[in-house]
Structure formats: C-alpha cells, structure tokens
Amino acid sequence: MPLYDCSKCPGYCCSYPLIALDKRDVQRLAKHHGMSFEAARKAFTKKExxxxxxxxxxxxxxxxxxxxxxDTKERRCTIYTARPSVCRSFPGEGKCGYYEFLKFERNAQDDPEFVALTDHSD
Ligand code: SF4
Ligand code: SF4
Known part of the structure; x- marks a missing residue:
C-alpha cells in the first residue's frame, strides 16, 4: 500500500526534465489518440x-x-490509462521522497496547500 497521496501533490514527478519513453510507450500513445506511430512520435516526443x-x-x-x-489546473495526468511505463512504476513501493518533504513542510508551515517550488525548466 503506497504511503503517499498523488491527489494531494502538485505533480512533482511529472516535471522531471527527462520522461523517457520506449517504442511501446509511443505505440500506446498513438493507439490512445487514434494516430499513427509516426504522428504520435512527432506530436508527443522528441530526441533529448x-x-x-x-x-x-x-x-x-x-x-x-x-x-x-x-493538466496544470487540475494537477493530474490526462492520459492515465495510456501513460508510459516509467510513470506506472514510479516511485515504487512504499514512500515517495517528495511527498514526505511536502508533508513535512505543510505541517511545519501549518499550510496544507504549501507547494515546494522547484524549477525543473532546465
Ligand atoms: S511526486 Fe510523489 S506524490 Fe507527487 S505525484 Fe509523483 S508519486 Fe505522487
Ligand atoms: S504521462 Fe501522465 S503520469 Fe506520466 S509524466 Fe505525463 S502527466 Fe505525469
């Protein structure tokens, strides 16, 4: 059972500079959007x-x-059923380090809405 609650987190892990996909991930995105592999590759991915x-x-x-x-307003994934494998396995069993930090700061600052700003714009 996970010890974190993504619904209370602004989506830190979705802001990583590299969200690496494999061919199957691109195929899944293509199918989800009713597009060809090549169209999905161009629209959703880049070499990086x-x-x-x-x-x-x-x-x-x-x-x-x-x-x-x-979704930057609702702070959630809009393609949950078609999300890449890296998103399915993160952060693994048990705890999420960022959620622990968020919980600690929200408690320390007595602010349940506190968001730790981290610039991942690279
Ligand atoms: S950083 Fe952790 S708590 Fe936040 S959305 Fe990702 S897995 Fe969930
Ligand atoms: S596909 Fe969804 S879960 Fe994965 S990084 Fe993007 S928004 Fe987050």
Whole structure:
C-alpha cells in the first residue's frame, strides 16, 4: 500500500526534465489518440538527453516545465490509462521522497496547500 497521496501533490514527478519513453510507450500513445506511430512520435516526443523518445513538455507555474499531458489546473495526468511505463512504476513501493518533504513542510508551515517550488525548466 503506497504511503503517499498523488491527489494531494502538485505533480512533482511529472516535471522531471527527462520522461523517457520506449517504442511501446509511443505505440500506446498513438493507439490512445487514434494516430499513427509516426504522428504520435512527432506530436508527443522528441530526441533529448541521448534518448530516441523523450516526452515533450510545456510551461508550468510551479516547476518551470512539466509533461505535455499534465493538466496544470487540475494537477493530474490526462492520459492515465495510456501513460508510459516509467510513470506506472514510479516511485515504487512504499514512500515517495517528495511527498514526505511536502508533508513535512505543510505541517511545519501549518499550510496544507504549501507547494515546494522547484524549477525543473532546465
Ligand atoms: S511526486 Fe510523489 S506524490 Fe507527487 S505525484 Fe509523483 S508519486 Fe505522487
Ligand atoms: S504521462 Fe501522465 S503520469 Fe506520466 S509524466 Fe505525463 S502527466 Fe505525469
């Protein structure tokens, strides 16, 4: 059972500079959007950090940049069922380091809405 609650987090892990995809991830995105592999590759990915497929990102008020599929108002993933494998496995069993930090700061500052600003715009 996870010891973190993504619904109370502004989506830190979706702001990582590299969201690495593999071919199956791009295929899943293509199917989800009713597009060809090539159209999905062009629309949603770019070559970055030495990777063939990296998720395109967009501007975000908290973290500088964030995944193009992140809803920056609702603070959630818009393609949950078609999300890449790296998103499915993160952060693994148990705790999320960022959530622990958020909980600590929200408690220390007596502010349940506190968001730790981290510029991941690179
Ligand atoms: S940083 Fe942690 S708590 Fe926040 S959305 Fe990602 S996994 Fe969930
Ligand atoms: S696909 Fe969804 S879960 Fe993965 S980084 Fe983008 S918004 Fe976050």
């Amino acid at each position: 950090h030495g990777r063939q497929y990296a998720m395109r990102r967009k501007k975000d008020e908290h973290y500088g940049k964030i995944c193009r599929f992140f």
